[in-house]
Amino acid sequence: MIKLHNLKKVFRTEEIDTWALREVSLEVKEGEFVAIMGPSGCGKSTLLNIMGLLDVPTGGTYLLGGRDVSQLNDTERTKLRRGTIGFVFQSFNLIDELSVYENVELPLLYMGLPARERKERVMQVLDRLAMSHRRMHFPAQLSGGQQQRVAIARAVVSNPKLILADEPTGNLDSTNSKEVMDLLCQMHEQGTTVVMVTHSQHDASFADRIVELYDGQIVQHAEL
Numbered sequence: 060m061i062k063l064h065n066l067k068k069v070f071r072t073e074e075i076d077t078w079a080l081r082e083v084s085l086e087v088k089e090g091e092f093v094a095i096m097g098p099s100g101c102g103k104s105t106l107l108n109i110m111g112l113l114d115v116p117t118g119g120t121y122l123l124g125g126r127d128v129s130q131l132n133d134t135e136r137t138k139l140r141r142g143t144i145g146f147v148f149q150s151f152n153l154i155d156e157l158s159v160y161e162n163v164e165l166p167l168l169y170m171g172l173p174a175r176e177r178k179e180r181v182m183q184v185l186d187r188l189a190m191s192h193r194r195m196h197f198p199a200q201l202s203g204g205q206q207q208r209v210a211i212a213r214a215v216v217s218n219p220k221l222i223l224a225d226e227p228t229g230n231l232d233s234t235n236s237k238e239v240m241d242l243l244c245q246m247h248e249q250g251t252t253v254v255m256v257t258h259s260q261h262d263a264s265f266a267d268r269i270v271e272l273y274d275g276q277i278v279q280h281a282e283l
């Protein structure tokens with residue numbers, strides 16, 4: 060599913076170059092659940108953003124589903140991202156002005172699906188996440204756990220092959236964290252590839268494999 064070879068990322072400003080990723084080579088197989096761990100600032104989010112086609116590497120190669128993403132133009136990248144990846148952010152990233160229903164519907168609007176199919180799919184995923192009764196609510200009217208459930212609904216409504224989650228339980232209490240992890244595990248059991256950045260050993264224990272980053276490099280792989 061994912062093949063990274065000697066991936067590098069430098070953030071350049073006038074004063075300083077920051078090497079967020081020095082040389083990362085990593086393969087994630089279809090259907091695998093991989094947790095990425097490491098201290099703050101070691102490059103975890105940068106790596107996930109590159110995997111999610113939200114950022115571009117400075118060097119190295121990235122194959123997603125066998126396609127070299129550096130060869131794609133902006134339109135092709137956006138199409139590949141929207142058709143393949145569901146991204147879950149620690150801060151939920153919901154649009155405050157849109158209702159729960161409208162937030163979840165957004166990826167399907169981008170895909171150009173007709174209204175009836177959109178409604179069917181949004182209601183199906185909201186039912187599954189026990190959020191259909193809240194569909195007319197706005198994000199500010201929901202608890203953190205509910206907001207993350209909506210964010211996950213939005214990430215999975217297009218049936219992505221790959222879910223990328225950046226500290227999805229980072230802002231949640233233990234009850235809500237458990238719900239979110241249960242959901243990610245469910246997706247994984249249904250065959251979705253999951254890559255999750257986490258600080259939590261407990262959350263990481265649900266993965267097939269833990270990849271440990273330090274200072275922009277992989278320092279350890281651990282099979283679970």
Ligand code: ADP
Pocket residue numbers: 070071077078079097098099100101102103104105106
């Ligand atoms: P982590 O997710 O492990 O906390 P990040 O990937 O966010 O680490 O950051 C890795 C390094 O890159 C850090 O030193 C961070 O300050 C730097 N960095 C991240 N994003 C930017 C940016 N947009 N501009 C400049 N430096 C950045």
